[in-house]
Amino acid sequence: MFEKYILMMIFAAFLGTYLSRVLPYVFFKHKKESQNLLFIQKNMPLLIIIVLFFYTFYGVDFTHSPYGLDMILACVFVFLFHLKFKNALLSIILGTIFYMICLRL
């Protein structure tokens, strides 16, 4: 039913995720919002998502054929498709299918 290692890791992920949501309540419930916090609140999310995006490129081999091109191409596809139709879900699903096809060519 449960493997001990996977169970532990799920618990670790729960802990990290829950803390990211509950700590600000614990820390700031008696304080007013500060300028610095507002600044971070406004600008940090964009930075984090871009870092996350590049994080998914670990393990892609850029030195040998196809030089990560299938992945880059699929990213461009998702971006252009999203630009045109602005439907997040469709962009994700079609992009993934596109990449899965690229992998098999």
Add this chain to the structure above:
Amino acid sequence: MKKLLVITLPVLMGYIPLGMAFGILASSAGFSFYEVLLSSVIVYAGAGQFILVALISAGAGFLEVALTSFLVNFRHFFYTLSLLEEFKKMNFLKHYAIFALTDESFAIISSKKRQIKNLKQKGHSQLIFAICFLNHSYWILGSLLGFLFQQNVKIDYSGIEFSLNALFIVLAYELYKQNPKFKILLFATLLSLIALFYIDKAYMFAFCLSMGLALLFLGKKYV
């Protein structure tokens, strides 16, 4: 109740397929039905759960997974922060609502802030709780459907992990549109590229986020 279903319908449309993608991915990586269920019930974080699967496949340790989950979901820190007043007004149900505050729940609650403001404590608590609970249910349902799909429809699922990249592209686009700061986009891209080529995968988040935070503060007046 009917109104709530209508409000959360877009989340349903998003969570079922994305949850399914998680279920398929986790099942492909060797998760059992109960492990998929447990992840979606207690972790409940879209991108965070995809990354959890990747980290488990890589054999990561407890601290690494906890820290990565914290950093991946660090944006939620600001969601709770910007809903502090709303949470403070709630009764005991706030403990669940804070636990279950995802991007989508945050988006819906924020968009209803004005309407929620005029409610009494009980109605206020129940409305926020119900939004979070419905969304959570959609997510759990989606991930279980994905598990069942992977187990019963035998095709080659390799490449499914690209759904994560696609998700980030879409999120980055939407965030940039809300906060069109080209300098931050450029800075984040450069920082990430440097990290990608010179920093070990395990330290990438810690490196980028601490550098990002520090340089963002130092360059505050130029942003």
